[in-house]
Amino acid sequence: MDNETNKNSTPNEEPVNPTIDSDDLIKNIVLSGSLEQEGMMESSPELDKSLLQEVHYEGSALLVIIKSFFILLAIGSIASFMFFTLRLTNNLDFINKKIKVTNVIQELSDTNREIISRQTDLNFYKYLQVQAFLTNFTYYGDSYVKYSNIANSLTASSIDKQEAIKKMAYYRPLLEEFFIKAKEQFAKPMTVDLVGDEYTDVNVENAKFKEELIAKLKSKASELSKGTSDDSKTSYKNYLQTIALVQNDKLRVLITATDIKAMDDDKLITLIKQFNSLLINDLTIIQKIKLNRIRWSDVIKEIETRTIAVDKYYNNNSYDTYGGIRYTNYDFDSKTKKITISGDTKRFDTTNFTVIANLIDELNRSPIFEDTEMRSFSKSGSIEDGFTAMLRLSMTLDTESLGKPVVDRKTDTVSPLLDLTKSQTQPVTVSEPPASPDQPDEI
Amino acid sequence: MSNISEKILRQRETVQKHAYAVLCLILLVGMGFYTYTKYMKFNTALNGVNQNKTTIEALKTAYAAEQDIYDKNMKEFSESSGTIQKQIEMVFPKEDRYTELTRDIDAIEKDLGTREPFSVSNIEYQKPNQSEYYSVLPIRMSIKSSAQNFVTFLHMVENSGAMDDQVRLMDMSSIRLNFDKSQAKNAGTPQELINFSVLVNAYFQK
Numbered sequence: 001m002d003n004e005t006n007k008n009s010t011p012n013e014e015p016v017n018p019t020i021d022s023d024d025l026i027k028n029i030v031l032s033g034s035l036e037q038e039g040m041m042e043s044s045p046e047l048d049k050s051l052l053q054e055v056h057y058e059g060s061a062l063l064v065i066i067k068s069f070f071i072l073l074a075i076g077s078i079a080s081f082m083f084f085t086l087r088l089t090n091n092l093d094f095i096n097k098k099i100k101v102t103n104v105i106q107e108l109s110d111t112n113r114e115i116i117s118r119q120t121d122l123n124f125y126k127y128l129q130v131q132a133f134l135t136n137f138t139y140y141g142d143s144y145v146k147y148s149n150i151a152n153s154l155t156a157s158s159i160d161k162q163e164a165i166k167k168m169a170y171y172r173p174l175l176e177e178f179f180i181k182a183k184e185q186f187a188k189p190m191t192v193d194l195v196g197d198e199y200t201d202v203n204v205e206n207a208k209f210k211e212e213l214i215a216k217l218k219s220k221a222s223e224l225s226k227g228t229s230d231d232s233k234t235s236y237k238n239y240l241q242t243i244a245l246v247q248n249d250k251l252r253v254l255i256t257a258t259d260i261k262a263m264d265d266d267k268l269i270t271l272i273k274q275f276n277s278l279l280i281n282d283l284t285i286i287q288k289i290k291l292n293r294i295r296w297s298d299v300i301k302e303i304e305t306r307t308i309a310v311d312k313y314y315n316n317n318s319y320d321t322y323g324g325i326r327y328t329n330y331d332f333d334s335k336t337k338k339i340t341i342s343g344d345t346k347r348f349d350t351t352n353f354t355v356i357a358n359l360i361d362e363l364n365r366s367p368i369f370e371d372t373e374m375r376s377f378s379k380s381g382s383i384e385d386g387f388t389a390m391l392r393l394s395m396t397l398d399t400e401s402l403g404k405p406v407v408d409r410k411t412d413t414v415s416p417l418l419d420l421t422k423s424q425t426q427p428v429t430v431s432e433p434p435a436s437p438d439q440p441d442e443i
Numbered sequence: 444m445s446n447i448s449e450k451i452l453r454q455r456e457t458v459q460k461h462a463y464a465v466l467c468l469i470l471l472v473g474m475g476f477y478t479y480t481k482y483m484k485f486n487t488a489l490n491g492v493n494q495n496k497t498t499i500e501a502l503k504t505a506y507a508a509e510q511d512i513y514d515k516n517m518k519e520f521s522e523s524s525g526t527i528q529k530q531i532e533m534v535f536p537k538e539d540r541y542t543e544l545t546r547d548i549d550a551i552e553k554d555l556g557t558r559e560p561f562s563v564s565n566i567e568y569q570k571p572n573q574s575e576y577y578s579v580l581p582i583r584m585s586i587k588s589s590a591q592n593f594v595t596f597l598h599m600v601e602n603s604g605a606m607d608d609q610v611r612l613m614d615m616s617s618i619r620l621n622f623d624k625s626q627a628k629n630a631g632t633p634q635e636l637i638n639f640s641v642l643v644n645a646y647f648q649k
Binding site: 060069070073076084121126128136139143149150156194195196238280282283285288292293300329333335 | 456459460463464466467470471473474477478481482484485487488489490491492494495496498499502503505506509510512513516520523524525527528531534535576577594597598601602604605606607612614615616617618619620621622646648
């Protein structure tokens with residue numbers, strides 16, 4: 001086997017088999033028993049110790065310094081790691097407690113929480129005050145709007161209007177006072193800058209304070225939710241309305257951006273209406289209902305005014321004598337905004353249909369009426385007794401235009417709502433002069 | 444021989460120096476970076492804590508001041524809030540309170556009727572219905588009135604719900620006017636009598 005291995009190897013190559021090197025070599029040495037080999041085994045070689053003394057080499061000081069520096073660095077690193085682990089994390093909390101060292105991050109978090117809590121307490125009282133100011137504002141706003149309506153009514157007496165204007169002047173300073181108080185509260189900071197990775201975004205920070213305030217108000221409200229006394233019911237409702245106020249960013253922006261003292265009466269009315277649309281409480285619900293209701297007295301007045309434009313003797317108790325227009329039935333429906341007027345016209349010159357056509361045109365000219373129509377015309381009578389034509393007009397009410405300055409649709413002229421008669425700038429061609437049996441009118 | 448050994452040792456030492464130098468550098472950079480970042484965090488946190496402590500003291504003072512103001516205003520707030528709630532209850536009650544409303548209508552009739560004709564011949568309360576924020580009690584009434592009182596009645600309903608008047612919040616849903624034929628000669632004059640049927644909505648809280 002060994003010979004085969006040797007045969008396979010080339011002459012230049014050294015034997016590769018490792019088993020020959022170790023086992024066979026030892027075996028050969030033992031078996032050969034040469035003197036040299038015996039001598040080698042029997043006596044150990046002598047060492048020249050002087051050589052060793054020469055080899056001794058004192059280490060470099062630089063290496064020692066580097067090593068020392070390394071050790072210092074290692075110790076420093078461990079110390080740094082320990083220090084920052086103790087002061088910045090809770091990983092070694094048990095040591096913290098033993099050596100009474102505080103975790104700064106924890107302390108920061110605790111102080112942040114305390115700030116949020118204290119600022120929330122502060123905001124709690126601020127918002128309760130704002131709620132009270134705004135309740136008073138909407139309360140006086142209710143009266144202000146009412147007297148404004150009377151002052152601008154088509155049918156209110158001049159005495160009532162003067163009284164209403166006086167009342168408006170009385171309520172205005174009160175409105176300004178409570179509005180400004182609310183604005184001042186909103187001008188105060190509701191948040192405090194917090195330190196920490198989680199509070200780098202201002203919006204997140206603001207949201208946190210708002211969330212805490214709402215939670216506090218809800219907690220206070222829930223304490224009263226089962227109360228049966230009037231006081232607890234009132235307070236409960238007040239807390240719920242304050243929660244809605246806290247959540248109402250649009251209202252806050254409106255208040256902070258408004259200079260109430262610079263507003264005229266119309267703008268103040270608009271502001272009160274904006275308030276009522278943004279704020280939900282009993283007072284604003286009442287206001288909303290009021291704003292949506294139709295002032296039928298003004299609608300009736302407008303019908304009369306437009307009728308007089310066609311028949312200037314309308315309402316003069318002269319129907320039988322001179323003829324004209326007489327209404328026997330009004331039908332108003334606020335849901336459908338439909339108005340139906342029934343009556344009759346009397347003429348002594350057969351022009352009843354023209355009178356009706358003029359009336360239709362005149363009513364259509366009004367900004368508050370639309371689609372006035374009467375498709376069927378019929379009359380009966382004689383020249384002597386006069387001709388009578390039935391009147392049945394249907395129209396739609398344009399509620400958007402009610403309470404706004406009147407723009408005559410035909411002429412585009414603008415006049416105040418209070419004086420609708422001034423809007424009749426176009427002369428009416430047919431109604432005048434009134435026909436009478438004695439003095440028949442010629443067309 | 445000694446030179447060789449010395450050379451070996453020197454080489455070994457050089458290697459060690461390099462190795463330690465590299466290790467020192469790595470450690471220095473690593474520790475430096477770690478310490479720097481942690482120190483920055485620590486310093487920010489420490490400053491934050493000090494800043495927070497100052498803020499807390501300021502908030503304590505502000506809270507005490509705000510509470511004083513609130514306490515001073517509290518009595519006024521409670522009184523005004525109570526008054527407002529009572530007035531709201533009058534114009535916008537929690538229930539339909541139709542009996543109270545009936546008495547109110549009677550009082551209106553009595554008041555208006557002393558000057559000119561005004562009589563309510565029929566009142567019919569319909570089934571209340573609810574909307575998002577309020578409930579509505581529809582009332583159908585038949586009234587015979589002078590033209591002046593008719594306008595006054597319209598004004599009364601149109602201006603109802605004001606806190607200072609304490610008239611129940613109402614509006615007109617529909618009006619049907621009939622001028623009395625027997626009074627046709629006076630139609631359109633202040634003396635004429637008007638028969639009207641109105642559907643009035645009286646509002647109450649949901």
